[in-house]
Amino acid sequence: xxxxxxxxxxxxxxxxxxxxxxxxxxxxxxxxxxxxxxxxxxxxxxxxxxxxxxxxxxxxxxxxxxxxxxxxxxxxxxxxxxxxxxxxxxxxxxxxxxxxxxxxxxxxxxxxxxxxxxxxxxxxxxxxxxxxxxxxxxxxxxxxxxxxxxxxxxxxxxxxxxxxxxxxxxxxxxxxxxxxxxxxxxxxxxxxxxxxxxxxxxxxxxxxxxxxxxxxxxxxxxxxxxxxxxxxxxxxxxxxxxxxxxxxxxxxxxxxxxxxxxxxxxxxxxxxxxxxxxxxxxxxxxxxxxxxxxxxxxxxxxxxxxxxxxxxxxxxxxxxxx
Numbered sequence: 001x002x003x004x005x006x007x008x009x010x011x012x013x014x015x016x017x018x019x020x021x022x023x024x025x026x027x028x029x030x031x032x033x034x035x036x037x038x039x040x041x042x043x044x045x046x047x048x049x050x051x052x053x054x055x056x057x058x059x060x061x062x063x064x065x066x067x068x069x070x071x072x073x074x075x076x077x078x079x080x081x082x083x084x085x086x087x088x089x090x091x092x093x094x095x096x097x098x099x100x101x102x103x104x105x106x107x108x109x110x111x112x113x114x115x116x117x118x119x120x121x122x123x124x125x126x127x128x129x130x131x132x133x134x135x136x137x138x139x140x141x142x143x144x145x146x147x148x149x150x151x152x153x154x155x156x157x158x159x160x161x162x163x164x165x166x167x168x169x170x171x172x173x174x175x176x177x178x179x180x181x182x183x184x185x186x187x188x189x190x191x192x193x194x195x196x197x198x199x200x201x202x203x204x205x206x207x208x209x210x211x212x213x214x215x216x217x218x219x220x221x222x223x224x225x226x227x228x229x230x231x232x233x234x235x236x237x238x239x240x241x242x243x244x245x246x247x248x249x250x251x252x253x254x255x256x257x258x259x260x261x262x263x264x265x266x267x268x269x270x271x272x273x274x275x276x277x278x279x280x281x282x283x284x285x286x287x288x289x290x291x292x293x294x295x296x297x298x299x300x301x302x303x304x305x306x307x308x309x310x311x312x313x314x315x316x317x318x319x320x321x322x
Contacts, residue, residue, distance in 0.1 A: 105125050261290055
C-alpha cells in the first residue's frame, strides 16, 4: 500500500464537508481532486454537489482524522497506481479528437468515399491499412523485411494481409462459421486449418477489450461509443443508412455491451477455448463477469426508468385532476 511518502510524490488536499469540518486526503500525481471526491462520494454514499475539494499546504488534524487520512491515502494511491486514471482519460480524449476523421467501412461504402472506390467496397479501411503498412515498410529506414528471402517475404506478406483483412467485422460470421466447421477435427498440420485459427486469434485480440479489468476497459468502451455515435450522426446528416447499434437514440452503453459480449465475444472465445482449454479462466471467465456486471446495471437502469415513468404518470394524472 502506498503512503504520503511514496515515490509517486503524493499531494495533500482537504475535503470540505461543511460545518467547518475538513477531511485530509492524500492522492498521487495520477489522480485529480475530482477523482478523489468521486471515489469518496461513491464509497461513502455522500451526495456530490455540496462538497468541494480544496488544496491546502497543511493543517492540524485530530488523531481520528489522521487515521481516516491514512486509509484514504492507501485507497487513493493503490487506485491510481494500478490504473493511472488521469493518463488513461487523457489518452482517450486524444483518441476521440482523431475519431472525427475516422469512420467504419459501412460508412465508407455507403458514402462512396475515395477508399471505398479504390478498394471496390471490399474492406476499404482494412485494405488501406494493409497498403499503408507495406508502403511504410518499403522505405529503407523502415524495411524490416530487407534481409528476408523473396519467397519467404511473399508468404509473410500474404499472411499479414490475410490477418489484417480478417479484422473487418463484416466478415465475422463467415470466419467464425469456418472455424466452427474445423474445430472438432482440427489439424495443426493442415495449412488451411492453421490459417483459419490465426484469423480467429487476431479477431480475439482485435476486440478483446472486455477481457481486461473494468477500470481499464470502460474508458475505451466510452471512446468506441463516441466513435459510433459520431458516425451515426454523420450518416443521418447525409441521408445514409444507419446501424441501430451506432444510433445514440436507440442504444445505451449497457445494452450495447450486453449484446456485444453475449452474441459476438463470448461465442468466439468459448469456441477457441475448446481448442485451448487453458484460456477459460484468464479470458472466458472475465467476459462472463463483464456480461453479468452490465446486466446488473441494466436492471438498475430499468428500475430507475420505471420509477421515473410512474412518477411522471402520477404527476400527469394529478395535473389533470386540478
